[in-house]
Amino acid sequence: MTEKMSPDSSAVLQEFLLHLQLGGRSDNTLETYERVLQRFFSEIPFPVAEVTSDHVLSWLASYRSSRKDTTISTWFNVLTSFFHFCEDEGHVPHTPIKKRWRPRLPQPLPRYLDKTEQAQTKLQVETESLRNQALYAFFVSSGCRVSEVCAINKTDIDLAERTVQVQGKGQKIRPVHFSERCAILLASYIPTLPDHEDALFVNQHGRRLTRVGVHQIISHMGSDAGLSASLGPHRLRHTFATTLLAKGADLSFISEELGHSSLDTTRIYARLPKEEIVTMYRKYMG
The missing domain is CATH 1.10.150.130 (Tyrosine recombinase, N-terminal domain)
Structure with a gap:
């Protein structure tokens, strides 16, 4: 061209x-x-x-x-x-x-997995490889972007504190957190990694997973789980954020966890209807 x-x-x-x-x-x-x-x-x-x-x-x-x-x-x-x-x-x-x-675009609401879809996906993920289980658990409990996940090295992980240093947009370094279940999976997965590769998540050849590779893995999980809509890393990021919102987290905390440079970016979650937030809370919290 x-x-x-x-x-x-x-x-x-x-x-x-x-x-x-x-x-x-x-x-x-x-x-x-x-x-x-x-x-x-x-x-x-x-x-x-x-x-x-x-x-x-x-x-x-x-x-x-x-x-x-x-x-x-x-x-x-x-x-x-x-x-x-x-x-x-x-x-x-x-x-x-x-x-x-400039085209005037409608602001779409974030697409996330509801409780039923999360249950469907969880059942499927439990049949996957240890790497895929750890990858899914990391996405849904950290809210990281796919580029951030691909760039993580083994040495970036602190299993005891359940934190990892990631490089976000603008090459800004920030700490993110992950769940206890994710830590348990990572503790089993990391010893299986080849010594010659620094990356945390690797492909079948022992090399760092690419964004395309991660998208394919997550997409196949969604398809195999029988989800009606496609599943991708960004939908898992939205799921992380909406779960926090349903549990009562304020937008400033969610913004920090997502690595947003401006709270305005996070305000899209505030546009979810109040009735939907109440329903989400009852689903997640009982």
Whole structure:
């Protein structure tokens, strides 16, 4: 795709990606930004300084019928960030992006496992390998992001205190906690790990599990458990948060446990209907 880009655009793109990397942005973010910008400048093959508002608007509009609103919103955010950088660095006199183009998206409620779905999944997980049991227990009792889990090393784990140091968004290090059951599973699982690999969770070849690998494992658990909707790591993260909320935890504590940089991000859980919160509490607490 990059062969269609103008040399100027390619050079500015690499400069922008380096700027993001030095700013501590995650590999996932870098991959997303690079993919979107390569697509844009391959289909709008002009030097950065010659890109107009019409170019950007028509490019976004050309995908509205074939892409979800969330995808268009992500692309809009990538282009906005890129052209603000270009303006700051003097590559363009002003950004061609207009704020009013941003898609107005409904704020979806978090999707979590209810008590019945948790019971179904638990029965399935108990038939899985020791690694998969430990992986599931860690997700539902820590609320970690999949990228955080993949990056954990054996030496990061403190079984006695049931804590682990994880690197979250913006390369921020924070302690997270996990359940006693998870600690018991990890205590049995860790001695089985190969000495040559630092990672806590490894694949069948003894190498660090990737995000794709973790998604596949969790997805298969959900399918084998007979869940009606797909299961992924982020749904387990929502399950962790909503369980805490049902038990009466305040949003500031949940925010800290999830590693949110702003309490506003956590407020999505406050949007769950009060009747649903009461029902959740009775399910979890009796």
